[in-house]
Amino acid sequence: xxxxxxxxxxxxxxxxxxxxxxxxxxxxxxxxxxxxxxxxxxxxxxxxxxxxxxxxxxxxxxxxxxxxxxxxxxxxxxxxxxxxxxxxxxxxxxxxxxxxxxxxxxxxxxxx
Amino acid sequence: xxxxxxxxxxxxxxxxxxxxxxxxxxxxxxxxxxxxxxxxxxxxxxxxxxxxxxxxxxxxxxxxxxxxxxxxxxxxxxxxxxxxxxxxxxxxxxxxxxxxxxxxxxxxxxxxxxxx
Numbered sequence: 001x002x003x004x005x006x007x008x009x010x011x012x013x014x015x016x017x018x019x020x021x022x023x024x025x026x027x028x029x030x031x032x033x034x035x036x037x038x039x040x041x042x043x044x045x046x047x048x049x050x051x052x053x054x055x056x057x058x059x060x061x062x063x064x065x066x067x068x069x070x071x072x073x074x075x076x077x078x079x080x081x082x083x084x085x086x087x088x089x090x091x092x093x094x095x096x097x098x099x100x101x102x103x104x105x106x107x108x109x110x111x112x
Numbered sequence: 113x114x115x116x117x118x119x120x121x122x123x124x125x126x127x128x129x130x131x132x133x134x135x136x137x138x139x140x141x142x143x144x145x146x147x148x149x150x151x152x153x154x155x156x157x158x159x160x161x162x163x164x165x166x167x168x169x170x171x172x173x174x175x176x177x178x179x180x181x182x183x184x185x186x187x188x189x190x191x192x193x194x195x196x197x198x199x200x201x202x203x204x205x206x207x208x209x210x211x212x213x214x215x216x217x218x219x220x221x222x223x224x225x226x227x228x
Binding site: 004006032042043044046049088090092099100101102104 | 143145147152153154155156157160167168203207214215216217219220221222
C-alpha cells in the first residue's frame, strides 16, 4: 500500500464552482499534512498545511483533516482558470523527522 | 535570496554513462532533499540531508545512486551506469529549521535526465 494515495484525475470543475480534492494516507501515526500545487512544467509549491482534525481556511482554500479515517481533503472555492494545476498531497510519516512523502497528485482542470 | 538552483537543467546521456547533478540550496537552509519525478507521478523521495549528514536514503534507490553534501551547503547527486529507467526530472528542495513542521520545501527548477 502506498503511503499517500490520490485519484490522478483529471478532475474537471466549472469556473466559479467548488473543487474538491481528496487524499488518503496509510501511516496512522502521521501528524503533518500538506497540499502542494504544481503547474505544468513547474516545480511544486506549498499552499496549505494542517495538523489538527477539522478545517483550516486560507482565502479560497480549505484543508480538511480526519485522522480517524486517515483522510485529507482540499476544497477550492470560486474556482478560477488559474487554479488549473496538479495538486499534490503530502505527509510526514510518524517518527520520520521531516521526511515528506508525496502522493502522485490530482490534475485539476477549471473550465471557463 | 536567489532560490534553489540546480545544474544542469537538462542532461542527455547514453545508457551506461555516469551523470552528476548539483544543487545549491537557499543559503540559510540546513535541510536539503532530493526527489525524482516522472510524468504523471508525484515527487518520489530519494534522500535528504541535515547540514552535511545524510539522514535517510530511500530503500528504492539502488547502489548506483549516491548523494553528498560535503560542507553542508551545495549537494551533488550522482547516478552511475545510467539506465533508461533513470530518465526523470530530479528535483532538489531545501528548508530551514524555522519552517520544520510546516512542510514548506523550496524546490529548484529541476534537472531533467534523458537516458538514450
